[in-house]
Amino acid sequence: MEKEYTCEVYAKWKEKKMGVISFEDSKKKKISYSVPPEYMGHCHEITPEDLFLASLQTCLSSFFFNMASRARLKFISFDSCARGILKKVGDDIIFSDIILNVYISVKNEKEAHKAKRAMEIAERGCYISHSIKAKVIINTNIKLIKKEEN
Amino acid sequence: MEKEYTCEVYAKWKEKKMGVISFEDSKKKKISYSVPPEYMGHCHEITPEDLFLASLQTCLSSFFFNMASRARLKFISFDSCARGILKKVGDDIIFSDIILNVYISVKNEKEAHKAKRAMEIAERGCYISHSIKAKVIINTNIKLIKKEEN
Numbered sequence: 001m002e003k004e005y006t007c008e009v010y011a012k013w014k015e016k017k018m019g020v021i022s023f024e025d026s027k028k029k030k031i032s033y034s035v036p037p038e039y040m041g042h043c044h045e046i047t048p049e050d051l052f053l054a055s056l057q058t059c060l061s062s063f064f065f066n067m068a069s070r071a072r073l074k075f076i077s078f079d080s081c082a083r084g085i086l087k088k089v090g091d092d093i094i095f096s097d098i099i100l101n102v103y104i105s106v107k108n109e110k111e112a113h114k115a116k117r118a119m120e121i122a123e124r125g126c127y128i129s130h131s132i133k134a135k136v137i138i139n140t141n142i143k144l145i146k147k148e149e150n
Numbered sequence: 151m152e153k154e155y156t157c158e159v160y161a162k163w164k165e166k167k168m169g170v171i172s173f174e175d176s177k178k179k180k181i182s183y184s185v186p187p188e189y190m191g192h193c194h195e196i197t198p199e200d201l202f203l204a205s206l207q208t209c210l211s212s213f214f215f216n217m218a219s220r221a222r223l224k225f226i227s228f229d230s231c232a233r234g235i236l237k238k239v240g241d242d243i244i245f246s247d248i249i250l251n252v253y254i255s256v257k258n259e260k261e262a263h264k265a266k267r268a269m270e271i272a273e274r275g276c277y278i279s280h281s282i283k284a285k286v287i288i289n290t291n292i293k294l295i296k297k298e299e300n
Contacts, residue, residue, distance in 0.1 A: 003237065004236060004238075005235075005236045006235050007197075007199045007236070009200055009203035009204050009207060009232050009234075010230065010231050011204075011208065012228070012230075013211065013215070013228035017212070019215070021208065027193070028194050028196055029182075031196075031204060034212070043177070046178055047212075051201050052281070053157060053159035054171045054181060054205075055204075057159060057161040058196070058197070058201060061161050061169050062167070062189075062197075066167065066185055066189055069190065078162070079162050081159075082158065082159050082160075082161075083156055094277060095277075095281040096154075125243075127236065127244060127245075128202055130243065130244045131244045132282050132283065133281055
């Protein structure tokens with residue numbers, strides 16, 4: 001990345017305790033959100049913590065998809081689960097720790113080695129991880145799935 | 151908030167350089183994402199930086215919606231725009247600065263005072279702002295819109 005890059009995101013109140021997020025590129029899907037039900041909001045709506053953990057995971061996995069493509073790695077599946085802990089630290093509530101479990105399946109040892117290498121590069125490049133205060137622990141699990149050759 | 155609170159979010163690879171984000175509550179809408187087109191990905195898909203800035207704005211505005219409700223503030227509109235700057239700091243790329251412009255319209259001076267107070271509380275309570283390294287500058291603009299009484 002040269003010098004710096006800027007990005008804009010918009011929030012708009014719709015009604016009651018609900019709003020909608022939109023982006024510079026108006027063709028991107030909008031995201032509706034709400035205050036959670038425990039604060040008299042609405043059910044089944046996305047929260048700030050959902051988006052925070054989603055941001056971290058899309059960053060890490062997108063880096064992995066790129067690195068996999070460069071290394072001509074053919075993985076069978078990629079899944080991750082981010083578990084964030086919000087707690088009071090001093091006067092403020094913050095995301096203090098995030099555990100990110102990554103599960104990748106491949107068909108042989110050679111691909112497993114490539115996947116491990118791609119994840120190492122993705123971890124170092126993950127700019128969302130660098131932009132947050134939480135301690136991020138990434139556990140990578142690579143599974144070999146033997147397949148019959150056609 | 152008592153003690154601590156945990157939250158989980160999931161990412162799953164779909165095809166090529168695309169994935170999908172899902173949540174503990176399976177009734178929440180999933181979010182598809184992709185590596186951006188400049189890295190041989192797809193157009194019009196949400197990026198990690200979109201989600202990062204969305205997280206900050208949903209947190210701040212949800213706090214405001216709550217505070218407004220408690221204060222029986224009747225605002226006419228609430229809009230915000232977050233502009234984030236990503237740049238290289240040392241060896242890492244990070245979100246270094248975020249400028250958040252908030253526009254609230256109300257119908258009289260009394261409501262304007264309540265809106266200002268609600269925003270002050272929302273700024274202090276915004277746990278996403280506390281969880282990130284970026285310097286966050288919030289500019290609040292409150293506009294009076296005179297309306298004819300019915």
